[in-house]
Amino acid sequence: MADIVETAVNAGSFKTLLKAVDISGLTETVKxxxxxxxxxxxxxxxxxxxxxxxxxxxQNVEKLKRIVAYHIAFGDVRSEDLAQIDEAETIEGSVVAIESSNGTIKVNDANVVKVDILADNGVIHVIDMVLMPAILAGH
Incomplete structure (x- = not known):
């Protein structure tokens, strides 16, 4: 199996995210x-x-790093785990809200559209919008 970065590259639909990970200097973290x-x-x-x-x-590496880090949670949290929790701590330092009902999962206001894309060093859940840490929302 590939690591998270290689898995995302192979999926082909995360070019902007991978560019943001690269610019923000978080590639080594997620590898x-x-x-x-x-x-x-x-x-x-x-x-x-x-x-x-x-x-x-x-163009704002510091803000970009905060936003990218807000999309990364600690641990290997699969869809069945998401159904059991109401928040997840991110490497950015704050938490995202997890809401699960009737087979759908939301992370803050984003819908999880695909779950459990497994990688050597974790798991990817595909969401339909970019998450913003509260501290940066509205900036």
Whole structure:
């Protein structure tokens, strides 16, 4: 099996996320043994951001690092685990809210559209929007 980064590359729908991980300097973190759980916005999710927002984030490494780190939780948290918890601590330092009902899972306001993409050092759950830490929301 591949690590989280290689798995995301192979999926082909996370080009913007991988670029953000690279620019923010978190590639080595998500290639390390972990394990980590990544709530991975697709390229379509990033496309929902206003273009100027995305451009400004890609040029502000510190803010970008906070946002990328907010999508990474500690541990190998599978879908059956998500159904049992109501929050997950991220490597950014704050928590994301997990809500699960009728077979659907939400992370904050994002819908989890695909679960349990397994990698050597964790798991990827695909989400349909970019998560913003509360401290950066509205900036």
């Amino acid at each position: 390390s043994p972990g394990p980590y759980t990544i709530f991975a916005p697709t390229d379509d999710a990033f496309a929902k951001l206003p273009p100027e927002t995305l451009d400004s984030l890609l």
